[in-house]
Amino acid sequence: MAAPSEFLKFVDTNADGFIQRLADAVAIPSISGDASHRSDVVKMAKWLENHLKAVGVETQLVDLGKHKMDGEELDLPPAILGRIGNDPKKKTVLVYGHFDVQPASKSDGWDTEPFTLKIHEDGRLIGRGSSDDKGPVLGWLNVLQYHFQNKKELPVNLRCCFEGMEESGSEGLDDLVKKESQPGGWFDGVDCVCISDNYWLNTRTPALTYGLRGLTYFKVTVSGPGRDLHSGVFGRTVHEPMTDLIILMSKLVDGSGKILIPGVDEMVAPPTNSERSIYEGLNYSIADVEESAGASIALSANKVDVLMGRMRYPSLSLHGIEGAFSGVGAKTVIPAKVGGKFSIRLVPPQTPDTVNPLVISYLESEFAKLNSKNKLTIESLHGGKPWVADVNHWNFEAAKAATRSIYKQEPDLTREGGSIPVTLTFAESLGVNVLLLPMGRGDDGAHLLIS
């Protein structure tokens, strides 16, 4: 089904107004991670609430309480709840987005003023939040405006959940979602969720995202000496913590990305043929990976292997060492206590609860082999479960049909290598299908420049 020509005409006629509205939103520097901009986040919440009301949405600003940031106690910006329609014959769709942004300044490398929306000569709209995530939120507003002004009934009941703390850990949101998912809450009766806060795989093909990896993050500390020692005096007389730690870290992952902790890679089933065909069908190449990495360093020349490495296999990355010499120059220290940091991206059926015991017992047994008199401590710093949705659910079928009608092509079905924690919150609190519908292109640069 093609999009109604009446709707497409409305979009063309109102394009300047839509762009001006995005420019107004971008102009509010609603940086949630900067205490001095907290009032701008609140201002942005009120601005958005007013625009939602103007197109017929019933709204509520929810006080999420207080939190501490940089040692200062601050009021959390309110979340916005909204609803239109209560027809029991229609599906009820919950839409999520966020109206806060990351910091940005010309000194960070922006060519343009980040909080002034600029139309690039190629047509792209450049400004902080234009893609992450004010643009997608305003996309929903534009659709609602069409229905409101033309007195068209929405084909679904709509619920909204817009927050102002996403870039700072979504503080307060989990409790809100759980509470409103109860009978009588704003999200009671929701049949599916649509989140627009991620990106296409490339610049050419729209995408629907059905999976996210989880994470488990470790700090492995080896300590021994009472204080840092001089390598001239103590070299080859004592068990050096760095020697032990480097040996342990070298046993976690090999140069090809294979995880060496017994049982971890093995938890993941091999891909089915139909699953492989999803990866084969993605409009993506090794060149795309290497362009975004900035070098020809892909682990394989096979596109399916590289995409599966990101999307459907776990990965283990070594991030660094706390307590070792990390400066420039040549310091001959034997550090007394060193903490290696690494994390594992998880895929179903892995969870921190099932993977962590394997990691801990492997590290302990490898450390025992060293016969070291140093002390080993293993800490789990944080973690989150992976998420995968059923791509054949009617929620995805509807999104595929919508993509075809607007873009005249099939969407890429993607899984992301990273996490969007709120996805899991909705999936678990509501027990319904969740869909990620990215509106941004693969080169939008979330958290970097231009977006």
Place this chain on the structure above:
Amino acid sequence: MAAPSEFLKFVDTNADGFIQRLADAVAIPSISGDASHRSDVVKMAKWLENHLKAVGVETQLVDLGKHKMDGEELDLPPAILGRIGNDPKKKTVLVYGHFDVQPASKSDGWDTEPFTLKIHEDGRLIGRGSSDDKGPVLGWLNVLQYHFQNKKELPVNLRCCFEGMEESGSEGLDDLVKKESQPGGWFDGVDCVCISDNYWLNTRTPALTYGLRGLTYFKVTVSGPGRDLHSGVFGRTVHEPMTDLIILMSKLVDGSGKILIPGVDEMVAPPTNSERSIYEGLNYSIADVEESAGASIALSANKVDVLMGRMRYPSLSLHGIEGAFSGVGAKTVIPAKVGGKFSIRLVPPQTPDTVNPLVISYLESEFAKLNSKNKLTIESLHGGKPWVADVNHWNFEAAKAATRSIYKQEPDLTREGGSIPVTLTFAESLGVNVLLLPMGRGDDGAHLLIS
């Protein structure tokens, strides 16, 4: 031969004056590494020169030119050259010491004012420089005062070389020593050298030191991505520099201290029986090592193995990584460029020139095994040769006899695990026997507190 009772009586009679003179020296904060104290180093040079003249030494302050420190151009403090006696029938002994000190303040943990000499209740003299190295320099002055005041002829011709930049890399000294070692120079005709700038092995037994380890310091850099990457997006899609580097670093040394670079440990001959007996004879225990390390982490329960590990075997220590995540917390970064730092302490016949090619070719061949598309760069940051002297030389025999006559016991014959670069400068420029005659005890804490 016992020390002349007349001399011992002189020392007792003049002890208060000697201590007051040390207090006067400690009170001048001649910190060579702090530009704001440069005038104090110059003041200390003039103070010392005057005291040397007062006991009959012919002196010269030598301008060593300028140098840059912390971006500022500064005049180097002068070195002091001195001489007494020119009797061709006597041996000519060159004495070295330094009159600059490391920084010190109560905020660093000093219990007492560091630049005020304090007599501890157990009789120790506490103050910055009291042991490193103003105390030893003043030890020579006290001996000269005895001869001068009592019109005793010295049994040797004496030459002095006292510098004010030892704690800041001895800048300018190498050139001076080479120049003055030429025919007609201040050091022409020197038969042996005595350096008092190190420590006893313990608090019980005087020591003579006949060896120092050398050093070769490496930075091994693995780079690939154009910038730091997010482990969610790139984990298991690209060759990660940290994975490659950690594997390389893990192949350098094992948990028992054995160096895994082929040919490096093998360059060192096994100890002879007479050499082993030197280590067996040292007044030292595993408990001493572990007390100074602050934990029970000695590599062996055998005292001879532990002492040989420090003194006569090479050692390899891993110091840290530049460019990796080193902060607290949990950052999920894939660092684009990481530089591992390690150094090898060298013993004869090893030199940086003979060891470095083995290190480089081993790292290159281990990196090749990884089949990584990342780039490897190996840099030698600095290095120095080891030094070992003949303990049967008359210079050592004289020092042993002197030790017996004062302390009524045989000195420990020690080698040090670290470096004192000036030792090699004298040995190579003059081609004569060099002896280290420590006056400080093993618990004096050079560069730490109390000394």
